Amino acid sequence: MTATSTAPATAEATAPDTAAVLAALGSADRPRPQGPLAASATFGWRTLLRIKYVPEQLFDVTVFPVMLTLIFTYLFGGALAGSVDRYLQFFLPGILVQSILMITMYTGVALNTDIEKGVFDRIRSLPVWRPSALVGALLGDVVRFALASAVVLGLGLALGFRPEGGPAGVLAAVALLLVFAFALGWIWTYLALVVRTPNAVMGWSMLVITPLTFGSNIFVDPATMPGWLQAAVEVNPVSSLVSAVRGLVHGEVAGSDVVLVLVWAAALVAVLGPLTVRRYRTRN
Template structure:
């Protein structure tokens, strides 16, 4: 057998980067200014809205769901409780508006938890922006979705015979107050999203919280017909204060105390859950 001569391998050449040229390329031109808190929050809010473009099914909870809720409860309870749909819709529409908006606020937490599952959460936290902007922006983006849902419900109510005595200003004031409370309530679902492991868990716990708050209120009937123990819960329920204020604004009978209670509850929710959420947001690994 003949031996095969081995071919000598050429000596590898090591490339040494020109550090001066690299530095010159990096510092060339003006460095872009980092976004401020407002601009960063608006950017993340726009990201929330872009989800609708890529997942149009998300419009279901702000269009079809409120329509179904309004039609089902109006025609189910209208004749039995008020004698007619026309009479009941005057009392009921502000309440179902509140319930529909508050029910869909929980999707804020579900969306955030989905981002955590997919790893988007970690990428966002690594960005050089104001730390709370990702959470605040998501909540602000959802406020626009809630505005769309409010417009759908009010338009349907007008078709069914709802006539707000407070006029357009009263309706706008009622929707504005509802959006403030919905933004504050969203911090509960955001906190749950950072604590729980899966979107289904967030949805389950959110339903446990929102169901007694909405159904144990003055949305559907006058609390005077309820048992005493239930009236006691309804009287301290923040959703009851919200419904009373929204109903009063729409019918031109709003009391400053009712509006003030809603604003106080909103401030308390943000003041308590905001720092807790941000602490969990910063410590989550």
């Protein structure tokens, strides 16, 4: 009888007071949502934290650029320019561009992976500026691109590359490359919201980036190409980027090349930015 009679009393004593709970929850001020810049920075930091937990992501910004630089320099240098050293002065700014553009696709791969794992839906439910997850991911990858640039330039200096434009020219060239890479990343971000799997993102990205990089002036002077191919190379935005980077690095930059690259970057963001954000909001 004692156990039976005390059980209801114990339950009543431990039962939560609904009014007290609601009063406690409503007594404190709610934290203000982050602004667009702060939210974007938070998601950018999340992108960088992936490297801490998945160190293999450093492969594409370290080993991959080194491999490309060594293979093309020593494989084609003597045949195309007569000596490795001479070819290196022409080629290294181009391989710097190719190395960075080839790894921009991983922005889309990472986003599609979030979609596949359900993280995408959780992020969309947060009370933050909607595009911040996309902008933050792209900004975080810019840091990775800067690291890859440092790796390529450091290797080039060790091999004998000498930028005549000095440190200022090199920094300006890297900054211009990072701006274009950020803009190009919007293509893969939009693609990640359209296709179903990360492998599909990578496959479609390679179909786009491969002709853009190999059909440019990265490896050889377009003057040695047939007329119809020269025309295609000249309208290739990657060719404009390579010319601008090569000119800045060697102190022979043409202002028109820099302006053209900035126009291409602005056009990519202006067109694909709104399309990507719209797709991000409406995707089921």
